[in-house]
Amino acid sequence: AEVSCTFATDFEPSLYTVKAVLILDNDGNRLLSKYYDTELYPSIKEQKNFEKSVFNKSHKADNEIAFLEGLTIVYKSSVDLFFYVVGSAQENELMLMMVLNCLFDTLSQILRKNVEKRYLLDNLDGVYLVVDEIIDGGIILESDPQQVIQKVNYRVDENPLSEQSVAQVLQSAKEQIKWSILK
Amino acid sequence: MTRLFQSNDQTLRRMCYLTIKEMANISEDVIIVTSSLTKDMTGKEDVYRGPAIRALCRITDTTMLQAIERYMKQAIVDKVPSVSSSALVSSLHMVRMSYDVVKRWVNEAQEAASSDNIMVQYHALGLLYHLRKNDRLAVSKMLNKFTKSGLKSPFAYCMLIRIASRLLEETEGGHDSPLFDFIESCLRNKHEMVVYEAASAIVHMPNCTARELAPAVSVLQLFCSSPKAALRYAAVRTLNKVAMKHPSAVTACNLDLENLITDSNRSIATLAITTLLKTGSESSVDRLMKQISSFVSEISDEFKVVVVQAISALCQKYPRKHSVMMNFLSNMLRDDGGFEYKRAIVDCIISIIEENPESKETGLAHLCEFIEDCEHTVLATKILHLLGREGPRTPSPSKYIRFIFNRVVLESEAVRAAAVSALAKFGAQNDDLLPSVLVLMQRCMMDSDDEVRDRATFYMNVLQQKQKALNAAYIFNGLSVSVPGLEKSLHQYTLEPSEKPFDMKTVPLATTTVSEQKTELAPVASSKLPEKLAPSRQDIYQEQLAAIPEFQGLGPLFKSSEPVQLTEAETEYVVRCIKHTFASHMVFQFDCTNTLNDQLLQKVVVQMEPSEAYEIVQYVPAASLPYSQPGSCYSLVRLPEDDPTAVSCTFSCTMKYLVRDCDPNTGEPDDDGYDDEYVLEDLEVTVADHIQKVLKPNFAAAWEEVGDEFEKEETFALASVRTLEEAVNNIVSFLGMQPCERSDKVPENKNSHILFLAGVFRGGHDVLVRSRLALADGVTMQVTVRSGEETAVDVILASVG
Numbered sequence: 008a009e010v011s012c013t014f015a016t017d018f019e020p021s022l023y024t025v026k027a028v029l030i031l032d033n034d035g036n037r038l039l040s041k042y043y044d045t046e047l048y049p050s051i052k053e054q055k056n057f058e059k060s061v062f063n064k065s066h067k068a069d070n071e072i073a074f075l076e077g078l079t080i081v082y083k084s085s086v087d088l089f090f091y092v093v094g095s096a097q098e099n100e101l102m103l104m105m106v107l108n109c110l111f112d113t114l115s116q117i118l119r120k121n122v123e124k125r126y127l128l129d130n131l132d133g134v135y136l137v138v139d140e141i142i143d144g145g146i147i148l149e150s151d152p153q154q155v156i157q158k159v160n161y162r163v164d165e166n167p168l169s170e171q172s173v174a175q176v177l178q179s180a181k182e183q184i185k186w187s188i189l190k
Numbered sequence: 191m192t193r194l195f196q197s198n199d200q201t202l203r204r205m206c207y208l209t210i211k212e213m214a215n216i217s218e219d220v221i222i223v224t225s226s227l228t229k230d231m232t233g234k235e236d237v238y239r240g241p242a243i244r245a246l247c248r249i250t251d252t253t254m255l256q257a258i259e260r261y262m263k264q265a266i267v268d269k270v271p272s273v274s275s276s277a278l279v280s281s282l283h284m285v286r287m288s289y290d291v292v293k294r295w296v297n298e299a300q301e302a303a304s305s306d307n308i309m310v311q312y313h314a315l316g317l318l319y320h321l322r323k324n325d326r327l328a329v330s331k332m333l334n335k336f337t338k339s340g341l342k343s344p345f346a347y348c349m350l351i352r353i354a355s356r357l358l359e360e361t362e363g364g365h366d367s368p369l370f371d372f373i374e375s376c377l378r379n380k381h382e383m384v385v386y387e388a389a390s391a392i393v394h395m396p397n398c399t400a401r402e403l404a405p406a407v408s409v410l411q412l413f414c415s416s417p418k419a420a421l422r423y424a425a426v427r428t429l430n431k432v433a434m435k436h437p438s439a440v441t442a443c444n445l446d447l448e449n450l451i452t453d454s455n456r457s458i459a460t461l462a463i464t465t466l467l468k469t470g471s472e473s474s475v476d477r478l479m480k481q482i483s484s485f486v487s488e489i490s491d492e493f494k495v496v497v498v499q500a501i502s503a504l505c506q507k508y509p510r511k512h513s514v515m516m517n518f519l520s521n522m523l524r525d526d527g528g529f530e531y532k533r534a535i536v537d538c539i540i541s542i543i544e545e546n547p548e549s550k551e552t553g554l555a556h557l558c559e560f561i562e563d564c565e566h567t568v569l570a571t572k573i574l575h576l577l578g579r580e581g582p583r584t585p586s587p588s589k590y591i592r593f594i595f596n597r598v599v600l601e602s603e604a605v606r607a608a609a610v611s612a613l614a615k616f617g618a619q620n621d622d623l624l625p626s627v628l629v630l631m632q633r634c635m636m637d638s639d640d641e642v643r644d645r646a647t648f649y650m651n652v653l654q655q656k657q658k659a660l661n662a663a664y665i666f667n668g669l670s671v672s673v674p675g676l677e678k679s680l681h682q683y684t685l686e687p688s689e690k691p692f693d694m695k696t697v698p699l700a701t702t703t704v705s706e707q708k709t710e711l712a713p714v715a716s717s718k719l720p721e722k723l724a725p726s727r728q729d730i731y732q733e734q735l736a737a738i739p740e741f742q743g744l745g746p747l748f749k750s751s752e753p754v755q756l757t758e759a760e761t762e763y764v765v766r767c768i769k770h771t772f773a774s775h776m777v778f779q780f781d782c783t784n785t786l787n788d789q790l791l792q793k794v795v796v797q798m799e800p801s802e803a804y805e806i807v808q809y810v811p812a813a814s815l816p817y818s819q820p821g822s823c824y825s826l827v828r829l830p831e832d833d834p835t836a837v838s839c840t841f842s843c844t845m846k847y848l849v850r851d852c853d854p855n856t857g858e859p860d861d862d863g864y865d866d867e868y869v870l871e872d873l874e875v876t877v878a879d880h881i882q883k884v885l886k887p888n889f890a891a892a893w894e895e896v897g898d899e900f901e902k903e904e905t906f907a908l909a910s911v912r913t914l915e916e917a918v919n920n921i922v923s924f925l926g927m928q929p930c931e932r933s934d935k936v937p938e939n940k941n942s943h944i945l946f947l948a949g950v951f952r953g954g955h956d957v958l959v960r961s962r963l964a965l966a967d968g969v970t971m972q973v974t975v976r977s978g979e980e981t982a983v984d985v986i987l988a989s990v991g
Binding site: 074139160 | 201204208237240241244272279280282283308309313316319320352353356386387419421456
């Protein structure tokens with residue numbers, strides 16, 4: 008069954024405040040993007056074009072807030088990542104900033120202050136959960152980073168697979184299978 | 191997928207929910223996981239319950255929803271905030287799909303709204319509003335309760351402010367209502383987000399007085415100096431909006447705004463500048479221009495266009511400052527910039543020239559300099575046309591000839607062709623320049639492009655005749671007929687060989703375009719669609735009417751009027767009329783809409799009773815009018831032949847039809863019906879319906895061309911009119927003719943004025959009116975009318991009298 012978010016006409020009071028959330032790397036490539044307003048950029052091509060324009064506008068000057076294509080965009084960058092929250096031109100900019108700050112602070116804590124691309128990609132599943140806990144279908148679900156962290160309850164991979172040697176990986180796999188059979 | 195549910199790893203389970211949500215739109219088999227999700231939703235682990243609810247609701251349809259209704263209701267009032275929030279948010283998502291089911295959970299939502307958790311309050315409020323928003327009374331009661339009970343959640347406050355302002359707008363409530371007081375009190379809330387929301391709401395309210403705006407504006411002023419860029423941006427953007435309607439309210443913030451011009455965020459700086467441009471006083475214009483010029487080179491093209499538009503508005507406000515602004519604009523023209531930007535500047539300069547005759551020479555000089563090195567063909571041709579129109583009338587036109595002729599030598603084909611046309615205008619207007627122009631034209635006849643050669647040869651021949659009338663028709667006032675219409679008429683002519691030469695008068699005229707007013711200056715999304723050449727309204731009507739067999743043989747459509755409403759708003763039947771004028775007939779098109787969903791109308795006709803000698807020929811009924819589907823019926827009327835000057839008439843109209851009652855839900859009509867009628871407002875046909883507006887860029891030439899064979903003159907006293915402006919407006923709207931040479935603008939403090947009007951009378955003859963107005967004790971008017979046909983002259987004088 009389909010559920011579509013009704014981003015109502017201008018000035019109609021509504022809980023649907025966030026149109027999209029984007030995380031791009033410092034070449035403008037997307038790492039995570041969720042579009043809650045399905046009518047905004049329906050095709051992948053349009054989404055990618057939008058991301059390109061947004062990136063071009065924001066990566067030169069770190070200015071927090073911009074206006075593009077009839078939308079208000081708040082953004083923040085850290086090391087080699089760019090975070091964007093997109094709302095309509097009439098949206099309360101401070102509300103969008105709260106969402107952005109919540110996202111950023113939560114990720115900051117979860118990733119142990121290393122908010123950078125490699126670490127993010129290694130823990131992408133956790134990042135998805137975080138985004139899901141903050142915004143659901145365009146409605147702001149939670150704004151307090153502490154609450155989000157509790158709900159997500161995500162433990163960062165201390166030893167990501169890519170850093171271990173093949174033997175170590177096989178060993179840890181054997182351990183895990185053993186334990187799951189015994190349970 | 192169900193296997194994965196067996197794992198106990200939290201993250202994995204959570205990822206399952208996410209995947210289910212993503213797949214909800216694609217997969218049909220997601221119901222398999224429904225039971226697992228339901229189990230999780232009601233299970234003991236709180237961590238799963240919220241996300242499980244959200245995932246389940248994403249895949250649910252109406253029947254399934256009723257099955258889990260019990261669980262949803264429990265979840266909404268659950269003590270764990272994340273569960274409650276998830277249930278509320280999911281309910282909101284499902285309102286669109288199953289409004290009736292979700293509506294039953296209103297009480298639970300109401301209970302949830304009294305939770306302490308700030309997000310639960312917000313979500314509950316949102317859901318309650320969406321469920322009740324069609325019931326104004328319920329919304330009002332809800333607002334009352336919540337504004338008094340003191341919520342904690344800043345998000346909920348923002349939502350309340352939005353609901354309150356929406357309610358105020360719908361009920362057109364006065365600003366002394368408790369709703370307004372509530373919003374105003376939010377200006378003192380401790381959360382910035384709420385304060386801003388309140389200020390923004392007040393600013394957007396229609397009919398706000400300066401006193402009511404003042405507290406909102408002072409709050410925004412404080413925000414201007416905040417260290418947070420988002421806050422400064424929000425404040426400046428909102429102040430920009432205030433400045434559009436109440437510039438005086440913003441002047442207090444001018445100092446803060448000037449500080450923002452140097453803000454590192456370019457969007458903020460641009461908004462600050464455009465706001466200052468709206469609120470600035472005449473004396474600050476010089477200073478503002480200096481500040482802008484230092485900053486304009488750093489902003490993007492999108493914003494540069496916004497700045498230019500703001501300058502354009504400023505030019506209209508302070509016409510005396512045109513020299514400062516003109517200088518500034520020409521400097522901007524010299525800098526780098528894209529096409530849109532240069533075009534905006536050129537348009538701005540042209541509008542200054544048109545409004546302000548003193549600035550004409552400087553403006554034209556700047557534009558000449560610009561086209562020497564302009565890469566945009568569209569702009570160069572536009573400027574050349576302007577030079578052709580305005581240059582010959584300046585004191586020393588010869589200096590422009592050099593610029594124009596250089597274009598002929600140096601540029602691309604389109605520009606060269608435009609330059610040739612412009613040169614011809616100089617030759618036609620100024621006899622002393624004519625020999626030089628002819629020589630130059632001779633050289634153009636050797637051009638490599640055929641368009642250029644054709645034009646040069648054509649103009650050479652016309653100019654060599656040295657006849658004013660020819661000059662007027664072919665050089666000054668171009669083709670006034672619609673091009674698609676001309677094409678059709680020519681085609682028709684070739685199909686039916688005839689002894690008579692082709693008569694231009696049979697071609698329908700092009701309707702003059704109305705220049706658009708640009709009011710909103712905020713940057714808008716660039717349109718994604720290319721501009722297509724749409725067929726004009728007239729062409730569309732021509733085709734529609736030609737398709738009706740009863741109207742064959744009426745000849746070409748001369749004019750169609752704007753729609754006239756014959757019923758008031760919100761009546762049972764909505765009828766509007768469009769009057770189509772032909773050579774000796776009129777067709778009245780009645781667009782009818784039936785707004786009653788329990789009736790079907792058939793054989794709908796509008797019966798007309800004329801007050802004068804018009805003759806009703808026949809009616810073409812609309813076959814059937816079901817609920818809310820507009821249909822059209824027509825009446826064909828012959829114009830009076832014995833008295834051609836009796837052009838005005840009043841028709842009393844009654845709509846007659848056959849009514850069949852039908853079932854409102856299914857639309858099935860009863861078998862039999864009964865006749866009924868519905869009286870409409872009277873319909874007026876005036877002289878304006880027989881005249882089509884035509885703009886003659888050079889009225890004097892057109893006056894000469896028509897000649898004085900059928901010239902008549904009369905003097906009238908307009909007793910009830912007090913000012914020249916009022917007289918001018920009355921005449922223009924009554925006759926329905928086009929004012930020329932900007933003669934519709936009466937300069938201030940003058941006691942006399944000449945109004946030039948041009949049009950084409952039904953039948954295709956030009957009609958020109960020169961009206962000398964004098965203001966003494968009341969207004970006296972001496973009207974001189976010229977036309978190629980005596981009837982037209984008589985008609986005009988008879989109707990004015």
